[in-house]
Amino acid sequence: MxxxxxxxxxxxxxxxxxxxxxxxxxxxxxxxxxxxxxxxxxxxxxxxxxxxxxxxxxxxxxxxxxxxxxxxxxxxxxxPMLYPPALRGVARVFAQWADSTLFWAAMAYNLQPRGAAHVFAKAPPQALQAFGEDRKAMSRNMVRLRPGDATCAYRSYLRRIAHMVEEHDFLFGAEPCVADFAAYHPLWYTREQVPLLADILNATPAVVEWMERLAEVGHGVxxxxxxxxxxxxxxxxxxxxxxxxxxxxxxxxxxxxxxxxxxxxxxxxxxxxxxxxxxxxxxxxxxxxxxxxxxxxxxxxxxxxxxxxxxxxxxxx
The missing domain is CATH 3.40.30.110 (Glutaredoxin)
Known part of the structure; x- marks a missing residue:
């Protein structure tokens, strides 16, 4: 291949x-x-x-x-399977939610003014403006959450994820599936790209431990x-x-x-x-x-x- x-x-x-x-x-x-x-x-x-x-x-x-x-x-x-047979339906549904509702709440929180300033702190001044204009063009038909609303939603979603990973190493059991990777990436952005805002994760230590287990998977060769x-x-x-x-x-x-x-x-x-x-x-x-x-x-x-x-x-x- x-x-x-x-x-x-x-x-x-x-x-x-x-x-x-x-x-x-x-x-x-x-x-x-x-x-x-x-x-x-x-x-x-x-x-x-x-x-x-x-x-x-x-x-x-x-x-x-x-x-x-x-x-x-x-x-x-x-x-190993991204879609284990017993979880095929629920994993896809959860992943779709994570890639949409969870993602947009997390990113509205992550790229609030303080977060965006941190992301572009080492870039030329025009870089932030160019990024904002680019993403505005991409989302021109979308209703985007304001930072306060996004923060409330993000906290709620983190608690719900915590309830799942307090019982298992991963969202649906002992092994990760597509749902884990879909839920992980917007939280990864919080922790790795806007660390000054990552204290929102501290209220859900089970989520942080789950993230660390996923990070150990690595990126392959x-x-x-x-x-x-x-x-x-x-x-x-x-x-x-x-x-x-x-x-x-x-x-x-x-x-x-x-x-x-x-x-x-x-x-x-x-x-x-x-x-x-x-x-x-x-x-x-x-x-x-x-x-x-x-x-x-x-x-x-x-x-x-x-x-x-x-x-x-x-x-x-």
Missing amino acids: PDLILHHYPSSPFSEKIRLALGFKRLAWKSVIIPAIMPKPDLVALTGGYRRTPVLQVGADVYCDTALICDVLEHVQPE MDSLDSGAAVTVAANAQPMPPGGNLLVDSAFQDDHGIPLGSPVTITAETFGLEATAGELIAATRTHYSLRREDPRAGAVHVHFPRIGYVLRKAEGA
């Missing part, structure tokens, strides 16, 4: 979720460091517009969104790769055929009246609304796949989960 190439940056919380999942799976991977804000020309050459972090590349196949990336990693390395070289990897590869890639299901599920082969766009429902356009080559119960051509990357297949994304016919099609 071609190398697993993760496009990420060190302080990205969702990237930490996948870095730990790679470590949990004991997988080797290539690290491509991308900018935290636009422009991201090498990444967009692969995705066609999608710019959220991280993105997993395998040859000329590009997997967007950490929920889908976790599915890919489970297929690549089935053991990583080598660095230049972003331009990653584009070349795609250009020199052929994308895997629908049904023969790293996503298990392949049966067509038509919920939109859009046949395969149609020109379409796929856009996130809320955060990061840049559309990716291409030919619809798969629409299964769990994911969409587009074929697109890029002058630098050549033919690539870009994959998205169904949940959280909007499929539309391309304008004029």
Whole structure:
């Protein structure tokens, strides 16, 4: 199998979720460091517009969104399991809550004015402004929590997580699953990126101990790769055929009246609304796949989960 190439940056919380999942799976991977804000020309050459972090590349196949990336990693390395059979449903539901409700409460707390000033303390003055404008553009349709409301919610969520890990080493038992990695990463940002605000964790020592157990998982075996070289990897590869890639299901599920082969766009429902356009080559119960051509990357297949994304016919099609 071609190398697993993760496009990420060190302080990205969702990237930490996948870095730990790679470590949990004991997988080797290539690290491509991308900018935290636009422009991201090498990444967009692969995705066609999608710019959220991280993105997993395998040859000329590009997997967007950490929920889908976790599915890919489970297929690549089935053991140890991110989705144990007895927990498959509840783990996915909990992970979806953690990646949305918990994440946005935590980040509204983390990036309140004091936190943002700390994160950008060593950066040029214009860096904070550029970051703020970039994230404002990404979240223009979202209602964001104010710091006070976020603090109240975050404290409540930490107590609920504490109730779970007081009984077990991990959220649902003796071993971690996808729910643990999804709940961990926004808390990791609090502790590692805005330590001056990390005292909010002190009221739930069981959560801190759980975080330490997860941190011990590590990030697997990583080598660095230049972003331009990653584009070349795609250009020199052929994308895997629908049904023969790293996503298990392949049966067509038509919920939109859009046949395969149609020109379409796929856009996130809320955060990061840049559309990716291409030919619809798969629409299964769990994911969409587009074929697109890029002058630098050549033919690539870009994959998205169904949940959280909007499929539309391309304008004029």
